[in-house]
Amino acid sequence: xxxxxxxxxxxxxxxxxxxxxxxxxVERERAAKFLRETDRRDFVAAHLLVRRCAAKVxxxxxxxxxxxxxxxxxxxxHGRPYLAEVPELGVSLTHTHGYVCAAVGPGRVxxxxxxxxxxxxxxxxxxxxxxxxxxxxxxxxxxxxRLWVRKEALIKRGELTMDDLRTTDLSGLPLEVDGxxxxxxxxxxxxxxxxxxxxxxxxxxxxxAALG
Numbered sequence: 001x002x003x004x005x006x007x008x009x010x011x012x013x014x015x016x017x018x019x020x021x022x023x024x025x026v027e028r029e030r031a032a033k034f035l036r037e038t039d040r041r042d043f044v045a046a047h048l049l050v051r052r053c054a055a056k057v058x059x060x061x062x063x064x065x066x067x068x069x070x071x072x073x074x075x076x077x078h079g080r081p082y083l084a085e086v087p088e089l090g091v092s093l094t095h096t097h098g099y100v101c102a103a104v105g106p107g108r109v110x111x112x113x114x115x116x117x118x119x120x121x122x123x124x125x126x127x128x129x130x131x132x133x134x135x136x137x138x139x140x141x142x143x144x145x146r147l148w149v150r151k152e153a154l155i156k157r158g159e160l161t162m163d164d165l166r167t168t169d170l171s172g173l174p175l176e177v178d179g180x181x182x183x184x185x186x187x188x189x190x191x192x193x194x195x196x197x198x199x200x201x202x203x204x205x206x207x208x209a210a211l212g
Contacts (some may be wrong), residue, residue: 004105107206
């Protein structure tokens with residue numbers, strides 16, 4: 001196994017009532033805490049999709065895979081996900097208001113997806129997320145969210161923290177990519193796209209990723 005597999009789609013196409021049976025007790029408890037049913041469905045769909053993605057990569061049924069999470073500061077229950085049966089495999093998942101994505105492969109894996117907000121540039125997010133050298137390059141929310149999802153994907157790989165956002169300079173990467181959506185940056189592979197509903201997605205992996 002050398003490549004990474006990425007799967008994504010609208011929550012409504014992935015969510016299934018039977019998905020709850022695949023989740024661990026901890027995952028079900030977390031799902032129950034969402035106040036809005038739409039957010040709960042996003043959470044469940046993402047946790048189903050990462051199992052489905054991993055099942056294709058490792059060649060076992062998705063109901064044979066146990067997704068766990070561990071936080072270096074707090075311990076188990078949340079934090080970076082991993083599979084109990086293949087803990088060396090990199091896994092990552094994300095969900096945002098009706099859209100979910102998962103990535104699985106060797107090495108470190110990170111994925112993030114966010115809706116691009118309409119209207120004027122979000123100056124609050126600019127101040128929080130951009131390095132000074134990046135600020136002149138960003139003129140709208142599309143460019144802003146493109147940088148945001150890249151940095152969030154790096155956080156999910158364990159390379160950054162939220163405190164590092166303003167000191168991490170990604171200005172060397174183009175804000176617009178070609179039709180393949182593929183970029184390489186300092187030994188990392190990026191796969192990016194934007195959906196018709198305005199969701200920007202970035203996957204950062206150690207090996208090239210294929211969208212399944």
